[in-house]
Amino acid sequence: MRGKFAVKQISVFLENRRGRLADVARALSEAEVNIRALFLADSSEFGILRLVVNNPEKARAVLSAEGFAASETDVFAVEVEDRPGGFYRVVKTLSENGIDVEYTYAFAGASNRAILFFKVPDSEFERALKLLSDEGHKLVEAAEFYT
């Protein structure tokens, strides 16, 4: 299942310096890379920007060429109804089966659907996909984010 559902997420290391976020955005914009979802985790001195884009390979190449530390990580996406309890049902499945969520983020799309992204330990990736699928959750194919 992994091959089909593993979404290539780009992680970018950013120092807390004015303009760095804009530099990333500019680089991607100039390369015509479309950002589908993003999430920025930060400490007082630095942050890690997580991006799901339409062309991960290109994004990574562009960012590396601009001197950013950028790496690729597998996450997976689950589509839920955009109403109370949608997120809970997914997290509950993972939690009850002892799968730790390292981080997660989401966006609410059109027509009452929301997309949730999850990063779980690599060793649990396959199991998480299978569990969610077995319990009737709708996994989103990676290809849907790419163009």
Add this chain to the structure above:
Amino acid sequence: MSLKEKDYMPREELQSLQLKRLKETVERAYHLVPFYRKKFDEAGVKPSDIKSLEDLKRLPFTTKQDLRNNYPFGLFAVPLEQVVRIHSSSGTTGKPTVVGYTRHDLKVWTEVMVRTYLMADVNEKDIVHNAYGYGLFTGGLGFHYGAEAIGASVVPASGGFTKRQLMLMKDFGATVLCCTPSFALHLAEVAKEEGYNLKEDFKLRAGFFGAEPASKALKETVAEEWGIQYVEAYGLSEIIGPGVAASCKHGNLHVFEDHFIPEVIDPETGEVLPDGEEGELVLTTLTKQALPMIRYRTKDITVIHREPCPCGRTILYIESIKGRADDMLIVNGVNVFPSQVEHVIAKVEGVTPNYVIVVDKKGVLDKLEVWVEVDESILKDGVGTLERLQRKLEEELLNNLYINAKVKLVEPKTLERSMGKAKRIVDRRQLEGGR
């Protein structure tokens, strides 16, 4: 004269031998190496100006850059037909430096290595486990041939494979260990993890450690852990390799003066400093044929001592190398060498070897920051992993260097890199007239 007696020659006899050899070396360098001739001519000195050992200071210095500029064989004083061995530095900061040896040079090298081994009375009954790298690096073969010449049984283990090395050391009953001080410590740590009893399972009685600066604490730890005589072996490939100096039972690092003349200079002005004062070590070879080195600036910081040593050797001794001349920092009175910081960073995963040390003033105190470029591999985990990495580096710096440094993780390629050598130090204290 036996080899050992050479360390005990009367000073007068030694000095007249030095002068004779110095004259020959200068003469050969001037006539056989265009580089030296040009330098001497520019400085307005001729070989005939060398009338006493005092005159050495009239000669121009030679630097690592000169070797690089003449890469690979430009400074050789013999045709390649007479060169029987070539070694080279790693060249991490540009072109490597290349050194050559004639048969005679190898004989000299073996002789000074034998004299190094004699610091711990190594003999034909000893089993010498040589864990210096074999190859272009001079450490492996230098220690190898010295031990063979003595008639000891040499185990050419070379580097790496720690657990296998421990097994061989135990099974073969090694009595002498040759490696870098940090590897000796690493061997001890792994041996303990593997359940060995260092003093009962091994028969080591002496170790010859060099190729990197070691703090007094590290030396003591290595000597105590293994229960051995710690012999410091100093040398550099440009001069000959290991075998320039070695420490006696009293811990004094004796220079084999009949082959190398040491001077200590002020690294800023180039002036020769009196004995007892700290400065940059400058070495002149007296017997090297293929690559005579005249007043080579080692960049190593030390002090020359000519007072008698309790061991009875008449050759002078220097203090253990403190670090590189162009690199030393004094932070709140503590000497800090970038190599030490580098050493700490190299052991921690998640950062690249690229770093900069930033010193600033905070009130009356110096404030030290170490900026390290993160490695992409660590980004897949959360921010917490990076914060733990930061703290770990800070702890390691405190444990190893006794300094409180703040570690800052920075983006790759953000650290300033000058042409050739990486710029490792940003000292902002001067800006405020702090020092």
